[in-house]
Amino acid sequence: MINRIYIDTSVFGGYFDTEFNDATRKFFRILNEQNVTILVSEILELEIYKAPDNIVELFESLKNIEGVDLTDDAVQLAELYISENVVGRTSIADCQHIALATINKADVLASWNFKHIVNLERIRGYNSINFRQGYQMTEIRTPNEIFIDEAGS
Secondary structure, eight states: OEEEEEEHHHHHTTOOTTHHHHHHHHHHHHHHHOOOOOEEEHHHHHHTTTSSSHHHHHHHHHEEEEEEEOOOOHHHHHHHHTTTTEEEEEEEEHHHHHHHHHHHSSSSOOOOOOOTTTOOHHHHHHHHHHHTTOOOOOOEOOOOHHHHHHOOO
């Protein structure tokens, strides 16, 4: 069962994107129905409040939010992802999302970012570092992979 989920910014955009909107809307509906705790960081908030109004309104409509802070440990873990070449320096915000999900023990991180986050090679890289640093392995999935039975997918 999914109790705690970290959602990156791409999922909010997916709600209004014709390619991803069906799966994303089901995802948010199930989050609300099951009262899943949504982990929200200041990084996410900064990205959201630069987005169009419809994305801001979607974000502000969420229930069961738990704020998570970008701690020194999260910054160091994100920097380790960069220094070990899982992704390049320009992906630091993505790395911080993953580090925050990891350190705050999210059951899963949801994303539509296939280049830097939901990418098998990169997931293996993130989790190799997580394991070596004594953290849990982080499940990283697209919204349509998380609630398969409930979404009828």
